[in-house]
Structures are given as structure tokens and as C-alpha cells.
Amino acid sequence: MNITDEIIKLKKEKNAVILAHCYQPVEIDEVADFVGDSFYLSRKAAETNADIIIFAGVHFMAQSAKLLNPEKKVLLPNLNSGCFMADMINVAQLRQFKSQHPNIPVVCYINSTAEVKAESDICCTSSNALEIVKSLGVPEVLFIPDTYLGKWVEHKLGNVKVTTYNGFCPTHLRIRPEDIENARKQYPNAKILTHPECHWEVCKLSDFVGSTKEIMEYAQKSDEKRFVIATEKGVADRLNRDSKLYGWGKEFILIKDNIFCQNMKWNTLEDIYNSLKNEEHEITVDGKTAQKARICVQKMLNVMMGVGV
Numbered sequence: 001m002n003i004t005d006e007i008i009k010l011k012k013e014k015n016a017v018i019l020a021h022c023y024q025p026v027e028i029d030e031v032a033d034f035v036g037d038s039f040y041l042s043r044k045a046a047e048t049n050a051d052i053i054i055f056a057g058v059h060f061m062a063q064s065a066k067l068l069n070p071e072k073k074v075l076l077p078n079l080n081s082g083c084f085m086a087d088m089i090n091v092a093q094l095r096q097f098k099s100q101h102p103n104i105p106v107v108c109y110i111n112s113t114a115e116v117k118a119e120s121d122i123c124c125t126s127s128n129a130l131e132i133v134k135s136l137g138v139p140e141v142l143f144i145p146d147t148y149l150g151k152w153v154e155h156k157l158g159n160v161k162v163t164t165y166n167g168f169c170p171t172h173l174r175i176r177p178e179d180i181e182n183a184r185k186q187y188p189n190a191k192i193l194t195h196p197e198c199h200w201e202v203c204k205l206s207d208f209v210g211s212t213k214e215i216m217e218y219a220q221k222s223d224e225k226r227f228v229i230a231t232e233k234g235v236a237d238r239l240n241r242d243s244k245l246y247g248w249g250k251e252f253i254l255i256k257d258n259i260f261c262q263n264m265k266w267n268t269l270e271d272i273y274n275s276l277k278n279e280e281h282e283i284t285v286d287g288k289t290a291q292k293a294r295i296c297v298q299k300m301l302n303v304m305m306g307v308g309v
Contacts, residue, residue, distance in 0.1 A: 003269050003270065003273055004030050004031055004269065006273055007031040007269065007272055007273050007276065008031060010273070010276045010277060011031075011033075011276070014051065014052050014276065014279075015049075015050050015051040015052065016050055016051065016052035016053070016054055016276055017033045017034070017044075017048050017050035017052070017053055017054070018031055018032045018033050018034075018054045018056060018272065019032065019033065019034050019041045019044055019045060019053065019054070019055050019056065019057070019061075019065065020032035020034070020035045020041075020056040020057070021035075021036070021037070021038070021041065021056065021057040021058075021061060021212075021234075021264065022035060022036060022037055022212040022213065022216065022232075022234050022235055022238060023057075023212070023232040023233075023234040023235070023260075023261055023264035023265075024056045024057065024234060024264060024265075024267055025234070025265055025267065025268065026234065026237045026238055026241060027269060028056050028267065028268075028269065028272065029238070030269075031269065031272060032056060035238075036212075036213050037125065037126065037127055037211045037212040037213035037214075038061065038064075038110045038111070038125040038126070038127075038211075039110075039125035039126075039127045039128055039211070039213075039304070040127075040213050041055075041057070041061065041065075042064055042065075042068065042110065042125070042297065042300075042301070043301070045064065045065035045068050045069060046068040046069070046301060048069065048072075050072065051072060051073065052072065052073045052074075052075065052276070052279065053065050053069060053072055053073070053074045053075070054075050054077060054272055054275060054276055055074060055075070055076055055077075055283075056077060056267045056272060057076075057081065057264070057267075058081045058082060058083045058086075058263050058264060059076060059079075059081060059082050059083060059086070059113075059283070060083050060086045060110065060111055060112060060113060060114075061110075062074050062075070062076040062283040063113065063114045063283055063285060064110060064114075064117075064297060065283075066114075066283050066284065066285055066290070067114060067117075067285060067290055067293050067294045067297055068294065068297060068298075070290060070294075073279065073282055074282065074283045075275045075276065075279065075280065075281050075282055075283070076275070076281045076283055077267045077268070077271035077272045077274075077275040077281065078266040078267045078268070078271045078275075078281070079281050080263070080266045081263050081264070081266045081267055082263050083111055083263060084169070084170050084263070085109075085111045085112075085145055085146060085167050085168060085169050085170075086111050086112050086113055086116075086145070088145050088165075088166075088167035088168070089112065089116055089144055089145040089165055089167055090113070090115070090116065091115050091116060091118075091119055093165075094106070094116055094119050094120070094144060094165075095119065097142065097144065097165055098119075098142065101142055101163055104138075104140050104141060104142050104163070105121040105122070105136055105138060105141050105142065106119070106120040106121045106122075106141070106142045106143075106144060107120070107121065107122055107123075107124055107129070107132060107133055107136075107141050107142065107143050107144070107150075108120030108121075108122070108123050108124070108144055108296060109123075109124060109125070109126075109129070109143070109144065109145060109146050109149060110123055110124065110125045110297075110300075111145070111146065111169075112144065112145055114285045114289055114290065114293040115289055115293070116144070116145075117292075117293035117296040117297060118288075118289045118290075118292035118293040118296065119292075120144065120296050121136075121296065121299075122136070122296060122299040122300055122303075123296045123297045123299065123300040124300055125211065125300075126149060126195065126196050126197065126210075126211040126212075127210070127211035127213060127214055128300065128303075128304055129149055129150075129152075129153050129196070130153055130156055130157065131303065131304065132300055132303055133153050133157060133160055133162065134157060134160070135303045138160070139159075139160060139161060140160065140161040140162075140163065141160060141161075141162055141163070142163050142164075142165070143162050143163065143164045143165070144164070144165040144167065145165045145167030146164070146165075146167050146168060146169065146197055147164035147165060147166050147167060147168060148168055148169075148172070148173070148196070148197055148198060148199055148200065149196050149197050150162045150163075150164035150165075151164060151200050152196040152200060152203055152209065153196075155200060155203075168197070169197040171232055171259060171260065171261045172195055172197040172198045172231065172232075172259075173197075173198070173199065174256065174258060174259060175194075175198050175199070175202050175230050175255055175256065175259060176199070176202065177199070177201045177202055177205055179202075179230070179255050179256055180192060180194075180202055180205040180206060180230065180255075181205065183228045183230075183253075183255060184205075187226060187228055187253060189224075189226055190224075190226040190227055190228045190253065191207040191208065191222065191224050191226070191227050191228070192205070192206045192207045192208075192227070192228045192230060192255075193206065193207065193208045193209075193210070193215045193218060193219060193227055193228070193229055193230060193231070194206035194208070194209050194215075194230035194231065195209070195210070195211070195212065195215065195230065195231035195232075196209050196210070196211075197231075198230060198231075202230065206230060212231060212232070212234075212235050215229070215231060215235060216235060216238065216239060219239055219250065219252065220239075220242070220248070224250075225249060225250050225251065226250070226251045226253070227239070227250065227251070227252050227253065228253050228254075228255055229252050229253065229254050229255060230255040230259075231259070232259060232260060232261050232264065233254055233259055233260040234260075234264065236252045236253070236254040239252040240252045
């Protein structure tokens with residue numbers, strides 16, 4: 001029995017579910033129950049009846065799953081899987097940021113720790129940031145930790161001041177405006193699809209801006225045949241795989257060879273197998289922090305489900 005079959009067998013025996021982010025190594029999809037972006041996986045984590053959640057992603061994602069499932073065991077296959085952006089702000093830095101801008105609600109990108117979420121008013125993901133900020137009905141918000149996603153929201157809404165903390169995604173910041181311009185020259189008939197964690201000048205030059213899942217859905221539904229993917233390599237890998245698998249006849253070109261997140265690539269099938277077999281690398285959040293952070297995340301889910309906050 002190969003390792004994929006072993007994992008599937010263990011999942012059934014232990015009533016486990018595997019959630020995998022789109023930036024994970026593509027072979028992890030073979031054992032994953034759900035593959036998607038942060039919002040999609042947050043929803044699936046909230047809905048699951050499994051006893052064990054294996055989160056093939058990074059630490060903050062597993063933490064979010066634990067917040068939504070305090071009674072379940074949440075495992076992170078490889079503890080090296082952190083997030084540079086999430087590490088750019090801690091509770092002390094957030095409190096200082098809030099003190100400089102008092103009485104303004106804090107919108108917290110899901111790419112943050114549970115402790116930071118606990119000090120924020122409402123959570124968001126890249127796929128729902130516009131809706132979340134708009135739902136607050138206020139003239140100004142504080143947005144943490146990603147300055148580029150926050151400024152994209154400000155430009156898109158036009159009527160809300162978004163004061164941002166100076167965090168960023170190192171992977172997406174490698175994509176520069178000149179990369180978009182070069183891609184236009186090299187692939188003049190291609191649509192350029194970009195993640196909003198990129199610099200606003202990059203987003204302005206793109207044909208479509210959206211979360212990882214939104215980019216994948218756009219590419220699948222579009223009548224175009226060639227696309228330049230301006231986000232993490234895992235998205236291009238999955239699109240090219242699916243194009244061959246389902247006969248789309250489409251080509252997906254990664255904007256640059258170095259657009260990959262090492263932290264997202266730490267997890268392997270072997271890590272998933274060992275974590276599930278031994279039930280190791282469990283993610284926990286202390287009770288008081290978890291209670292406050294859970295409210296922050298649940299408010300986001302309520303907005304997206306049309307429930308009053």
C-alpha cells in the first residue's frame with residue numbers, strides 16, 4: 001500500500017478531514033478532502049463533523065480551524081509552516097497602532113495569529129475583504145497586517161479611508177509593475193490574473209484581481225486560452241494540471257519563476273501521514289484568547305452568510 005492509500009485509510013479509521021490550501025505542493029490534493037483559499041477552508045472547518053482536522057497550510061490557518069472547532073483535534077503536518085506576514089505584527093504592536101488611531105474599528109486579515117485576532121473587531125480574507133469593510137458602514141477602518149490588500153480595498157471602495165499597518169507578503173511583493181509590462185509584451189493575448197496582496201501598481205495593470213480561489217474560478221470559466229498567473233506557484237500548478245485533466249486546452253504561465261512560498265511548501269505527504277498516524281503537532285489556543293479571536297472570525301462568517309453581526 002502506498003502512502004496516499006495509507007493516509008486515506010487512516011482518515012477513515014480516525015474520522016479525520018484534510019484541508020489543503022491552494023499554495024500547498026500539488027500532490028497533497030490526492031489526499032485532501034477540500035482544496036481552496038483561506039475563506040473556503042475557514043467555512044469547511046466550521047462545517048466539518050470530523051474528529052480530527054489536518055490542515056495542510058500554515059500555522060495561522062490551523063489556528064483559525066481550532067478557533068472554529070475548539071472541541072476537535074487540529075494538526076499541522078509540519079511545524080515549520082509559518083507565515084512571514086502574520087509574524088509582522090504582534091499584540092503589543094497592534095495595541096500601539098490602535099492607540100495612534102483611537103475609536104476606529106480594526107479589520108484583521110486572516111493571515112494573522114489568534115492573539116492578534118483577539119484584539120481586532122472583525123476578520124476578513126482576500127476573497128471577502130471588500131464585503132467585510134463595506135459591511136461595517138464606517139468612514140474609516142484600520143486594516144492589519146497587509147498594507148497592500150488594505151489599499152486595494154480602499155481603491156476599490158472609494159468611500160472608505162483604510163489606514164493600514166505596514167505588513168506585506170514577501171512572495172507577492174516580488175511581483176513588480178515591470179513584470180506585468182514584460183508579460184504583456186511576451187504574451188500579448190494572455191489575460192493577467194493577480195492576487196490583491198500584490199502592490200497596487202501591479203493590480204492596476206492586471207486584467208483581474210482576486211483571491212486564489214477567485215483566480216482559479218475566473219480562469220476555468222473564461223473563454224480565453226492563455227493566462228499569466230501573478231500569484232503563488234501552486235495556483236498555476238493546479239490550473240495546468242486541471243487543464244490537462246479536464247481538456248480545457250488552456251495554458252497558465254507563472255509570472256516569474258521565484259513566486260513560491262517556502263513556508264507553504266514545507267508540508268509533504270509523509271508529514272501528513274506521520275501527523276495523522278501519531279496525532280502529533282496539535283495546535284492549541286488558550287481559552288481566553290480563543291474566545292475573543294473566535295468572535296472576530298465568526299463575525300466574518302456571519303456577514304458572508306447574511307447574518308447580523
